[in-house]
Amino acid sequence: MPAVVNPAAVRRWLDEFTRLIEAHAAELTELDAAIGDADHGTNLQRGTTAVREALAGLDSETGVGPLLKTTAMTLISKVGGASGPLYGTLFLRMSTAAGDSAALDGAGFATMFRAGVEGVAARGKAVLGDKTMYDALAPACDALDAALAAGSDLSAALDSAAAAAAQGRDFVTPLVARKGRASYLGQRSADHQDPGATSAVLLIQAAATALGSPAN
Amino acid sequence: MPAVVNPAAVRRWLDEFTRLIEAHAAELTELDAAIGDADHGTNLQRGTTAVREALAGLDSETGVGPLLKTTAMTLISKVGGASGPLYGTLFLRMSTAAGDSAALDGAGFATMFRAGVEGVAARGKAVLGDKTMYDALAPACDALDAALAAGSDLSAALDSAAAAAAQGRDFVTPLVARKGRASYLGQRSADHQDPGATSAVLLIQAAATALGSPAN
Amino acid sequence: MKKLINDPAAVVTESLRGLAAAHPELRVELDQRIVVRGDAPVAGKVGLVSGGGSGHEPLHAGFVGAGMLDAACAGEMFTSPVPDQVIAATAAVDGGAGVLYIVKNYTGDVMNFELAAELAAAEGVQVESVIVDDDVAVQDSTWTAGRRGVGLTVLLEKIVGAAAEQGADLAACAELARRIVANGRSMGAALTSCTVPAVGKPTFDLPDGEMELGVGIHGEPGRERVPLASAHEVARLLVEPILADLAFTNNEGTSDEGSGEDGVICFVNGLGATPLIELYLMYGEIADLLAAAGVSIARSLVGPYITSLDMAGCSVTLLRADPEILELWDAPVNTPALRWGM
Amino acid sequence: MKKLINDPAAVVTESLRGLAAAHPELRVELDQRIVVRGDAPVAGKVGLVSGGGSGHEPLHAGFVGAGMLDAACAGEMFTSPVPDQVIAATAAVDGGAGVLYIVKNYTGDVMNFELAAELAAAEGVQVESVIVDDDVAVQDSTWTAGRRGVGLTVLLEKIVGAAAEQGADLAACAELARRIVANGRSMGAALTSCTVPAVGKPTFDLPDGEMELGVGIHGEPGRERVPLASAHEVARLLVEPILADLAFTNNEGTSDEGSGEDGVICFVNGLGATPLIELYLMYGEIADLLAAAGVSIARSLVGPYITSLDMAGCSVTLLRADPEILELWDAPVNTPALRWGM
Numbered sequence A, B: 001m002p003a004v005v006n007p008a009a010v011r012r013w014l015d016e017f018t019r020l021i022e023a024h025a026a027e028l029t030e031l032d033a034a035i036g037d038a039d040h041g042t043n044l045q046r047g048t049t050a051v052r053e054a055l056a057g058l059d060s061e062t063g064v065g066p067l068l069k070t071t072a073m074t075l076i077s078k079v080g081g082a083s084g085p086l087y088g089t090l091f092l093r094m095s096t097a098a099g100d101s102a103a104l105d106g107a108g109f110a111t112m113f114r115a116g117v118e119g120v121a122a123r124g125k126a127v128l129g130d131k132t133m134y135d136a137l138a139p140a141c142d143a144l145d146a147a148l149a150a151g152s153d154l155s156a157a158l159d160s161a162a163a164a165a166a167q168g169r170d171f172v173t174p175l176v177a178r179k180g181r182a183s184y185l186g187q188r189s190a191d192h193q194d195p196g197a198t199s200a201v202l203l204i205q206a207a208a209t210a211l212g213s214p215a216n
Numbered sequence C, D: 001m002k003k004l005i006n007d008p009a010a011v012v013t014e015s016l017r018g019l020a021a022a023h024p025e026l027r028v029e030l031d032q033r034i035v036v037r038g039d040a041p042v043a044g045k046v047g048l049v050s051g052g053g054s055g056h057e058p059l060h061a062g063f064v065g066a067g068m069l070d071a072a073c074a075g076e077m078f079t080s081p082v083p084d085q086v087i088a089a090t091a092a093v094d095g096g097a098g099v100l101y102i103v104k105n106y107t108g109d110v111m112n113f114e115l116a117a118e119l120a121a122a123e124g125v126q127v128e129s130v131i132v133d134d135d136v137a138v139q140d141s142t143w144t145a146g147r148r149g150v151g152l153t154v155l156l157e158k159i160v161g162a163a164a165e166q167g168a169d170l171a172a173c174a175e176l177a178r179r180i181v182a183n184g185r186s187m188g189a190a191l192t193s194c195t196v197p198a199v200g201k202p203t204f205d206l207p208d209g210e211m212e213l214g215v216g217i218h219g220e221p222g223r224e225r226v227p228l229a230s231a232h233e234v235a236r237l238l239v240e241p242i243l244a245d246l247a248f249t250n251n252e253g254t255s256d257e258g259s260g261e262d263g264v265i266c267f268v269n270g271l272g273a274t275p276l277i278e279l280y281l282m283y284g285e286i287a288d289l290l291a292a293a294g295v296s297i298a299r300s301l302v303g304p305y306i307t308s309l310d311m312a313g314c315s316v317t318l319l320r321a322d323p324e325i326l327e328l329w330d331a332p333v334n335t336p337a338l339r340w341g342m
């Protein structure tokens, strides 16, 4: 499989993520209003806008690892709340995993992505079914691995990862939240879609759009 | 003319006034909400209810002057705001004018009432056209005197006094208030009926109902 | 109407009951509805008595204590106290040096305190009254009820309270109070009406996108209804009429040109339902406007100190300071709502 | 939405700007959005740093000053501060005796302060963190995010602030803070939602005749929606779960049976748009309930100290007192929002 995840692809990914967050900011905040504090869209939009600026300020030679590290540090510095450290940790662990590789192939991307998602679980102490972004991210990891193992290319594998993420997001909608602000609502958090799981799906959809195509 | 205004008649007057205030309390407060502070009905209702109790506690032998004095002191002690001292002064001056007469005839009542109304003007420093209760009270005095002079009995004279009071009240509705809270509104106080003038009309209507009939 | 109350008719008494429980250092007479300094009467000290309609808390009861008021009379909601209350308060605080009544300029307040003063004088108590009328929203005229007393009352009670505490006599306290009245001005704006408990609905309707300019503190509508504006613009609408009404800069001197010699005390007040984050934001805007106008701020006060029940909005009060006023402002005070230095 | 603001996105910064103008004795760094005691770092004193989302004013910036916090970090509206802010605050207040982070128990706050603590430790600063989680509305469990930190934070910052000012070392400050957390509980109710400026409409709809029981301070709905009740009933709904959660009476003794040895500090807090007249009325109801339950009140605090923007409602916090806690509570404090003894 060709090494498709080069710096330009990473930039396309983050660009697309920024675009999706912008397009869905109101919806994310709306979801957070129902079971949280009405800021998830605002938080992420502030963060991704800052990421766009930060990446624009980086040399075009900047490698995958450093791009992801700047993304991580920018999110940590700008987002705040629960999602700031969580998405920040996701990108920080990915950056560490990427090291100084010039580009990654599908398997390399999958390994890196899993490292990031494990970071989210470690930072947030969430387990499956707690109704958090982890419930979208973890199934995506598994689907990605499975599809690659079955011989799919990264494009197809990310498509099934995105589908799995969306399924994970929807699977926990009827559940009672056990982490984050939504957990304060107890029973009343049931039957509401989790905002963080929703934005996590957008992150993977952005990857499917931006990283799938080898045309870079 | 027979001396119709005896202690029983005074009690009937105040009873009827209490009843009218109770029936119109919401309307008075509504009028006050538009150009004042939404309490005129509440204020007077608190006062007249207390007057009813205070008078009930007095000996059935109590004379006109003492009945009016208790009314005055009760209103001063219970109403507060602008209308408390004003109505209080009205009754205090009437009580002084009544002295220890056992009962008053029509002319005696008119003299006493004018003393009360002059007390209102002195206390409130209001002149005609300032858009206050004085704009209902002063024309009522004049109409009362005129009717008695023309030979009407007290019943008929109080009817024309009540009509004159209502006319005075309506006459100042289009004007800009120059006294009391309504004056703070400047131009915006125009075209609103004055709450105090409205309650003053009720006071005279109560007199017409209660004092007019010699049957006591 | 959504309020943390029981019976709308009992709000004033029940709130005083809570004040008594929270502040055992005060004497709260629930029958008379007066709140008195625990150590009153202070022998030889001028007694300061104020009061007014309820619904403006912490004014006045929240300002009873050392260095401020000796007693406060709580009237019915938005209704001046009755003379009986004022007389009871007078008796409670008269330490032999006379009593000063601090009266906000409303017809009802003025007449009820006037009646009380007549009665107290008849009892042989030396009484002086000062009428506070600082609201520039109202046209001043001898033919009308004149200007309302609003935010300046808070500053006056603090400053004259300090003077009385330091031993100023009745004439000096009254003169200082009148000097403060002459040198202070206020202006307010409301974003929402308030709701009087006994009425149960807002006193006036104020649609989205509109505000009332030049409101008082009794839920009465303002002088003018204008489109809802930015904080920056609201600050301008409040500060400009104040500066137009009284010169807050001192151009006589040559060295210090363009700025009042001792600056002003700038008080940004919340009307009851406006959160502090907005009040501080407004303070920033007002400070900018004053700086641009050459008015220097010597002291500031930001918070809900004279309110109109649950009205959203704010008012601005400026008081020309002088060294004496600043020293008295800084003097220790210990009341439920204003406390420092002790 | 009716607010005294300019740009919804700029509210936090513009309000801090006003705070800086009104309180020149504080150092306000607008870029980092941190508020620091003017004389920080105080050599040899433990530095107290807190912070959290904005919208809870006066918490935390209003509690910066002698005898309380050394620095506060203001996050975006209802969003925890970021580690950069905490690190900047840590650097500004580290006087060599270490720094204590006071963190309300919200996932975001905990994680951001945790990240900052890791980074500060890497820089060689001694850091301890204490998590405040006093809200009995939330079921406590190791499987969930746990209880929220609400009103107790105010009391803790005052008391630990006094200890730090008196020279307690970092371990002692942290231990005292944990003791306070173990001994304090809170519960709140909302009559209206708040409106986040950037959102522009109420976070939730709360029809006339209904209230939210067990709300936090971020406009999140409560545990339960119940019919709007009288103040008397609301007091019961707030006090009972607190008393059920922790024993506030001390039945071990024989002489003093039925009452906690040193009583409690009772804090009745307004959520932002509730006027003081209602808070004192609630205090009266709460004091009655506590008396009936045999809990004696040693100290009280009534007012809007930890708010949720323009939410109407209140919360109750009880803290079991002991002589040390009471002495530290009474110790001098000089901050914009809490001041006495200096």
Ligand SMILES: Nc1ncnc2c1ncn2[C@@H]1O[C@H](COP(=O)(O)OP(=O)(O)O)[C@@H](O)[C@H]1O
Pocket (backbone or CB within 6 Å): A032, A036, A037, A039, A040, A043, A044, A080, A081, A082, A083, A084, A086, A120, A123, A124, A125, A126, A131, A132, A133, A134, A179, A180, A181, A194, A195, A196, A197, D078, D079, D080, D107, D108, D109
């Ligand atoms: N402990 C946790 N582990 C993983 N994800 C979490 C955790 N707590 C919260 N989240 C996620 O964060 C989202 C909320 O993010 P956001 O609204 O930005 O932060 P905050 O809750 O601080 O306002 C939730 O919808 C949830 O998906």
Ligand SMILES: Nc1ncnc2c1ncn2[C@@H]1O[C@H](COP(=O)(O)OP(=O)(O)O)[C@@H](O)[C@H]1O
Pocket (backbone or CB within 6 Å): B032, B036, B037, B039, B040, B043, B044, B080, B081, B082, B083, B084, B086, B120, B123, B124, B125, B126, B131, B132, B133, B134, B179, B180, B181, B194, B195, B196, B197, C078, C079, C080, C107, C108, C109
């Ligand atoms: N100076 C005055 N002279 C005569 N009547 C006055 C004066 N000021 C106010 N009033 C009357 O008092 C009425 C208002 O009474 P009320 O609402 O009970 O008192 P307040 O204005 O103190 O709330 C006005 O409608 C007006 O008729």
Ligand SMILES: [Mg+2]
Pocket (backbone or CB within 6 Å): A032, A036, A037, A038, A039, A040, A081, A181
């Ligand atoms: Mg959120």
Ligand SMILES: [Mg+2]
Pocket (backbone or CB within 6 Å): B032, B036, B037, B038, B039, B040, B081, B181
């Ligand atoms: Mg009125």
Ligand SMILES: [Mg+2]
Pocket (backbone or CB within 6 Å): B037, B039, B081, B082, C053, C077, C078, C079, C080, C108
């Ligand atoms: Mg009134």
Ligand SMILES: [Mg+2]
Pocket (backbone or CB within 6 Å): A037, A039, A081, A082, D053, D077, D078, D079, D080, D108
């Ligand atoms: Mg948040």
